Amino acid sequence: MDLTRIWARLNPLTSPFAILDIIIVAILFYWLLGVIRGTRAVQLLRGVGILLVLAIVLGAVAGDQLTTLGWLLTTIITPALIVGVPILFQPELRRALESLGRSSELLSRPMAGLNRSEVITTINTIARTTQQLSQQGVGALIVIERMSQLQEYADRGVILDSRVSMPLLMNIFYPNSPLHDMAVIVRGNRILAANVVLPLSEDVAGPRRYGTRHRAAKGISEQSDAIAVVVSEETGAISLMQDGRMVSYLTEARLRVMLADLLRISLEEAAAK
Template sequence: MPELPWIFTRLDLRALVDILSVALIFYWLLWVAQGTRAAQLIRGLVILLGAVIGAANLFQLVALNWLLSVTLPALIVAIPIVFQPELRRALERLGHTGAWLRSPLSTSNQEAELSHAIEEITRASAQLARLRYGALIVIERETGLQDYADRGIPLDATLTRQLLINVFFPNSPLHDGAVIVRGNRIIAAGCVLPLSDNVAIESQLGTRHRAGIGITEESDAVAVIVSEETGQISVAANGRLYRNLDPERLRRILRSLLRLERQATGMRLRERARQRPRLAEGGQGEQVAEDSARTPTQVG
């Protein structure tokens, strides 16, 4: 307690910025790890280190304290290795600055392509669910999926629901793999994706769902999964699975994840803001015309 006044005397603007920077870094790392297997690893690591350090200091264990002083620096090397997928995804998110540099024309073209792709994927998923055809459709975003596309069969075809249904027709050569979509084109089919080894995934989910979750853990892609056994539609994003979706909910989730709903809402609000002055001017003109029309009648 006597040290508290001394601490406050050293607390200046530079120290506050320093503390805030460290806090933001730790907050960002924990936010990235939230909902992934890294959360369990971090929790287990903190519990283990806390128990070992507490026991070593409480019982004055000299050998254990020496072992901790020697091994703790090795964590600086071990942590990037253990949390490599999460750190890579965090750096990819940090590097997604391409949207800031796009021109309005290219942005509008991409929005039109994504809207068309979402509509075709939604209709295809609804029909695949009715027919009980298993499907895995991966929508590429900022992180490139060319490595996975090279492992499949290149198509480079316009995205249509008829083509998707034909690809996932049972016993067809490509129905077991994943389809990768870039913009409004199918770049490859029959692609092999990494499987998620998250222990929190329910045991009744099969390989198709684990592959859909796995690709969203490795990248920022969005995966649409149709179960062959139940016909249920699911969406995987950021390592999480949204299940039991109907076509309308699927459409809304895809538009939200691909940020089309937010952009469309902003465009509607901007359009209303532009129209308000015109409506106000038109309303005043109509009111003046009505007054001028009524004046002779009232005078007479």
């Protein structure tokens, strides 16, 4: 084959639209991997990918001879994948669609109804309270609402609609109090609800020492953009869960820094309060 024919085959791939097409597809794949990273969808996607690669290879090598396999692929497996993938990846698809629906302006101001001083006060109150709970060995789960509405979960608990304060949070999570077992949802600078039952993560790959609170924190962070702060009743360790990923053994100062970053507040402002 001469150079003219080779160039004729490659030429369509060098057009500006072909290059733009490749870039857009690459960005979409990168975004999708970011959405599902750290979730059980990675293992499911790996299995689906292996199945598809095997089907393509077998079809290319011996497609004419393997008639039964070809029939299975075309009449059963392919339709099953088309129907099953949206069901299997429902939580990840929901997160992806929610992230598309959030404008950059709203994302940069998750507590748009509050002034910066109120947001900083809320951050510091949560950080101080979790540190105090940790020192006393009291378990807690505080969920901070961002763009994803958590009203459907709040309605399952006890609606409080009270300003965030350290005494109130301490009383809620005090052992044997009526509201201490479940989660608290914070909206802006107010405690929306307490004793809230959250969805548990189906990811069983986490350390065994993590109990129901950590699974609930991971579950709500997988299904929304909320921030979950957990205090372990057994170890007193403070953890932050966001987007299905957990950072553990936080100090009060480190927790304040992470919350300020996630809520788009400068560290200097948070430290000054």
